[in-house]
Amino acid sequence: MRILIVITLIFCTTLVHGQDEKVNWLDFEQLEEALKKQPKKVMVYFYADWCAYCKKMDRSVFTKQDVIALLNDNYYTIKFNVESNDTIQFGGKTFTNKQFGKKRNPIHQIPEYLASRQNAEIELPATIILNEDFEIKKRFYRYISPTEMLSILKQN
Template sequence: MNNKFSTQKLRFLIFFIPAVVLVSSFNQPPAKAKLKWMTLAEAQTAMKTNPKPLLIDLYTDWCGWCKVMDKNTYSNEKVITYVEDKFYPVKLDAETKDSLNWNGRVFKYNKQYRINEIAIYFTGGDLSFPTTIFVNDKTADPQNIAGYMKPSELEPIAKYFGEGKFGKQSFESFQQNFKSEW
């Protein structure tokens, strides 16, 4: 009788465990899409052969809203598709201790202010995190938008720059005819 119980128990485990594993594998949420971020150096190299504007995500490791924007905005499939098509997306840690080159100039970490000088350059000294920065080309002044943005808030701004309207049409005029798709 003890052997019969062990055999039944073994059969049960042999069929039950694989069934549970199989069923639970179907319940896994699909992996979230991720934006393919570039370094500033990679983007500069790419701009030489295929000119596109930059979208720079200026962040810090301690910034809570930066993490929320990564999770809610930069993981949105429509944002990813549009940004990767129209921009070189650059993720830039404002506190990096690495020396960074931009437009023939070297930017270094400033120990006194605990910030990389490039963050000051790109924001005009108005440091806030997260900040989304648009740079049309290496000679253009960076245009920055401070603060967290949902996909629906980023869309008109990204499309204003991505469609080449910046400098040709006011943002207010662009918004009047803008139709949200995200």
């Protein structure tokens, strides 16, 4: 009987622990240090607090254990609010939000740099996939379902 209780406790602890796993989001400064130590693919996720599809991705994609495991094992991940007012040092350059306070929805320079398109504004959510050399491989400007996200991450 005691063995059955111990096995049940171990099983339940493993289930609860597995459900607590989260995406290991980094900031750009942490990313720069990590890339120096060990090159790895990068996924950058740009969002805004007002973006309904961004909130949907947070709830339905970045909470799935298979997505979390794939991201944490194979990618460095950045989650960045496009309206941030933070000053960021990355790649020997300084990035700011020069529009902050001047425009209703000010866009930071980092998403403008990584997610910009010719003759089109940034659409959210924006997901950028980069290779180990920090070269952009794919850009997505829409909601991505958990199944599609898995497919994208496995392809790159």
